[in-house]
Amino acid sequence: xxxxxxxxxxxxxxxxxxxxxxxxxxxxxxxxxxxxxxxxxxxxxxxxxxxxxxxxxxxxxxxxxxxxxxxxxxxxxxxxxxxxxxxxxxxxxxxxxxxxxxxxxxxxxxxxxxxxxxxxxxxxxxxxxxxxxxxxxxxxxxxxxxxxxxxxxxxxxxxxxxxxxxxxxxxxxxxxxxxxxxxxxxxxxxxxxxxxxxxxxxxxxxxxxxxxxxxxxxxxxxxxxxxxxxxxxxxxxxxxxxxxxxxxxxxxxxxxxxxxxx
Numbered sequence: 001x002x003x004x005x006x007x008x009x010x011x012x013x014x015x016x017x018x019x020x021x022x023x024x025x026x027x028x029x030x031x032x033x034x035x036x037x038x039x040x041x042x043x044x045x046x047x048x049x050x051x052x053x054x055x056x057x058x059x060x061x062x063x064x065x066x067x068x069x070x071x072x073x074x075x076x077x078x079x080x081x082x083x084x085x086x087x088x089x090x091x092x093x094x095x096x097x098x099x100x101x102x103x104x105x106x107x108x109x110x111x112x113x114x115x116x117x118x119x120x121x122x123x124x125x126x127x128x129x130x131x132x133x134x135x136x137x138x139x140x141x142x143x144x145x146x147x148x149x150x151x152x153x154x155x156x157x158x159x160x161x162x163x164x165x166x167x168x169x170x171x172x173x174x175x176x177x178x179x180x181x182x183x184x185x186x187x188x189x190x191x192x193x194x195x196x197x198x199x200x201x202x203x204x205x206x207x208x209x210x211x212x213x214x215x216x217x218x219x220x221x222x223x224x225x226x227x228x229x230x231x232x233x234x235x236x237x238x239x240x241x242x243x244x245x246x247x248x249x250x251x252x253x254x255x256x257x258x259x260x261x262x
Contacts, residue, residue, distance in 0.1 A: 004245045008253060012244050013260035015227050019201035020103035024091060025192075025217055027110045029206025029232060033251045034115055035082040056179045061137065065172055066159035072175040073160060076131055078152030079113045087205070087250035088119035090258040095121050097262070106195040108188075110207060110214050112177050124195060125188035127214045129177040137162075138171025145173065184213065196220045203257075204230045205250050209237030231257075 005012070016022075028036075054060060061068045095105040106124045107116055112131040116123050134143045143165060150156055162172040178184055196202055202221040209215045218238060221228050230242040231250045239245050246253050 003243070004247055006247050008246065008256040008260050009244070012229060012246070012257065015201055015229065016257050016261035019199075019261070020098065020101075021195075021199045022094070022098065022103070022105040022201045022203065023196045023199035023221075024105065024107045024203045024205060025110070025196075025207060025214070026091075026107065026116070026205045027207025029208075030085070030087050030250045031111050031113055031115055032206070033087060033249055034085045036079055036113060036115075053180065056177070057181060058179055061174060061179075064159075065137075065174075066161045069162040069172075069174070070156060070159040072131060072177070073148040074150045074152065074156060077148055077150035079115075079131065080147070081152040082115075084115045084119035085251040087254040088115050088121070090254040091116065092119045092121035094258045094261060097258075106199075108192040108195065108217070110211065125185075125192050127178070127184055127188055127192065129175075129185070131175055131177055133176025134173045135176050136165035136168060136171040137174045139165060139168040141165060141167035142176075143167070143173050189213070189217075192217055193220055196226075197223060199226050202226055202228050204228065204232075204238055204242070205254070206232060207236070207238070209239075 003009075055068050055071050091105065091107060095107070098105045107121055108125050108127060109116060109123060110127050112126060112128055114130070114132060134145045135141060136143065143163075145163065162174065165171040165173060196217055197220050199221065202218055204218050207215070215237065218228055219241065222241065227243045228241060230236065230239060230245045231248070231253050232245070233248055
């Protein structure tokens with residue numbers, strides 16, 4: 001039976017203290033606490049008639065490349081204007097501490113931002129790609145694109161056409177994220193699965209458990225009986241398989257958990 005808690009209990013603290021191989025799967029909730037709007041929130045301005053999901057498909061890009069390109073460029077600026085929160089920094093501290101004693105904390109994120117890295121953590125994999133990476137829509141060649149000049153809090157008035165690919169000379173550039181209907185990067189997914197299978201503690205932080213196949217990854221811990229701990233203010237699709245569900249912001253609960261692991 002799942003135990004729902006509003007703080008780190010002695011039992012959960014003991015799990016964290018004894019764990020030497022920790023796998024952490026993070027989702028939109030941890031970034032939302034830094035001020036990044038979740039992916040499913042409706043936007044304004046150029047995108048007032050669109051949800052984020054409407055802008056995250058190959059079909060949307062083919063129909064209006066400028067609208068989709070500009071939304072991602074604007075969102076890049078928004079992410080650059082926010083900072084990692086105490087949840088991000090707590091994971092970075094725990095990762096460093098475990099490595100000093102021969103352990104490992106592996107972070108796998110569904111988020112396309114760089115907040116874990118800016119907090120000082122090393123990320124095993126971004127399951128849904130990176131918003132700061134770019135590649136050609138036609139030939140798939142990677143491309144370097146300078147940072148945009150957008151104010152992340154103010155949507156632009158006009159869309160910006162995506163640049164032409166320098167490699168093939170005909171395709172246009174797209175963000176290096178995984179859109180709906182696209183395959184996850186299999187090398188990243190396989191590495192995530194391996195670290196969860198090898199873990200003696202698995203944390204699921206700020207993810208709804210609705211987006212597949214990433215949501216299936218925590219279930220791999222059940223194969224070897226590793227304890228599953230969820231940190232989320234709300235009930236999720238994964239709550240029923242957890243051993244413990246900590247109900248509250250990750251920015252409060254993760255520092256508690258990491259401090260208890262000392």
